[in-house]
Amino acid sequence: xxxxxxxxxxxxxxxxxxxxxxxxxxxxxxxxxxxxxxxxxxxxxxxxxxxxxxxxxxxxxxxxxxxxxxxxxxxxxxxxxxxxxxxxxxxxxxxxxxxxxxxxxxxxxxxxxxxxxxxxxxxxxxxxxxxxxxxxxxxxxxxxxxxxxxxxxxxxxxxxxxxxxxxxxxxxxxxxxxxxxxxxxxxxxxxxxxxxxxxxx
Numbered sequence: 001x002x003x004x005x006x007x008x009x010x011x012x013x014x015x016x017x018x019x020x021x022x023x024x025x026x027x028x029x030x031x032x033x034x035x036x037x038x039x040x041x042x043x044x045x046x047x048x049x050x051x052x053x054x055x056x057x058x059x060x061x062x063x064x065x066x067x068x069x070x071x072x073x074x075x076x077x078x079x080x081x082x083x084x085x086x087x088x089x090x091x092x093x094x095x096x097x098x099x100x101x102x103x104x105x106x107x108x109x110x111x112x113x114x115x116x117x118x119x120x121x122x123x124x125x126x127x128x129x130x131x132x133x134x135x136x137x138x139x140x141x142x143x144x145x146x147x148x149x150x151x152x153x154x155x156x157x158x159x160x161x162x163x164x165x166x167x168x169x170x171x172x173x174x175x176x177x178x179x180x181x182x183x184x185x186x187x188x189x190x191x192x193x194x195x196x197x198x199x200x201x
Contacts, residue, residue, distance in 0.1 A: 004039050004118060007188045011099035011116055014187055017077075030103075030111045032080035033066030033177075035184050036090065036119045037098075043139055044188055046181065047119070049088060049127065050134040050171065060133070062173045064180065065090070068110070076100060080115035088135055089126030095119055101183065106176050114180045136164050136171065143178070143185035158182050 001009065012018075036047040046064075053059045065084035073079045077100060081092040095117040103113040125135040142160060159174035160181070173181065 002039075003042055003044065007037070007044055008096075008098045008118070010187055010190055014101060015099040016102050016113075017100045028105075028109055028111045030069045030076070030079075030113070031067055031106075032069065032076045032083065032113045032115055033064040033180065034080040034084045034090075034095070035064050035114055035116045035180060036084070036095070036123075037116065037140070037184075037188070038119050038121045038123070038137075040121055040137075043141070045137045045139050046184070047088075047123075047125070047135065047137050048171070048173070048177075049132045050136075052129065052131055052133045055131065061175075061177075062171050063177045064114075066112075076103075076113040077115050080113070087128050087131050089128075090119065090123065094123065101180075104176060104179070112176060112180075114184070116184060134169065134171075136162075136169070138162055138173075138181075140181075140185045140188055143181040144189060 037044055038047070039045075048062055049065055051058050051061050051063060065087045066080055067083040067087075069076070069079045070082070073082060077097055081095055084090040084095070085092060097115060097117040099116040101114040101116065103111045106112050127133070127135050142162060158178040159172065160178055162171045162173060163169070164171070
């Protein structure tokens with residue numbers, strides 16, 4: 001198997017679509033994020049965005065494409081694909097959905113479901129400036145490297161700093177986004193990062 005096929009096989013064991021859900025979420029708002037993966041030079045990368053500075057919530061923060069569920073959305077996967085299309089112009093038909101991970105409760109008491117999918121390496125983002133100020137790609141192994149350590153705070157949290165090699169732009173990845181990236185990287189790269197814990201952001 002090639003890198004993409006091996007990664008997809010690894011996610012099959014964690015696909016919540018094949019598991020009976022026992023999580024009660026009816027009383028909490030729901031959202032989904034898409035974790036877009038692709039292979040470049042034999043390595044897995046992910047695509048991330050930086051939120052517009054004009055937004056009232058989370059302005060300037062790094063995140064995966066995504067947002068709150070609309071009443072018309074069929075399910076969490078539909079939400080993630082719709083939001084990615086609206087934010088960065090990624091067509092739903094260009095996403096090979098591989099896995100829906102178990103939901104996470106955000107610090108704002110929102111149920112967030114990560115959806116993992118492969119996209120073409122050649123995808124060219126067309127960000128919606130009202131929502132997204134930048135789109136960039138990150139090697140997935142960044143999230144299980146030596147910088148992937150919980151900070152010494154009252155509420156443990158992962159954070160990562162990434163410098164875009166072509167532009168020199170610096171991005172700080174933290175909170176729920178960092179946790180999702182860490183979990184996805186750990187599954188995709190089949191790595192047990194010693195000393196790390198998973199926890200709600």
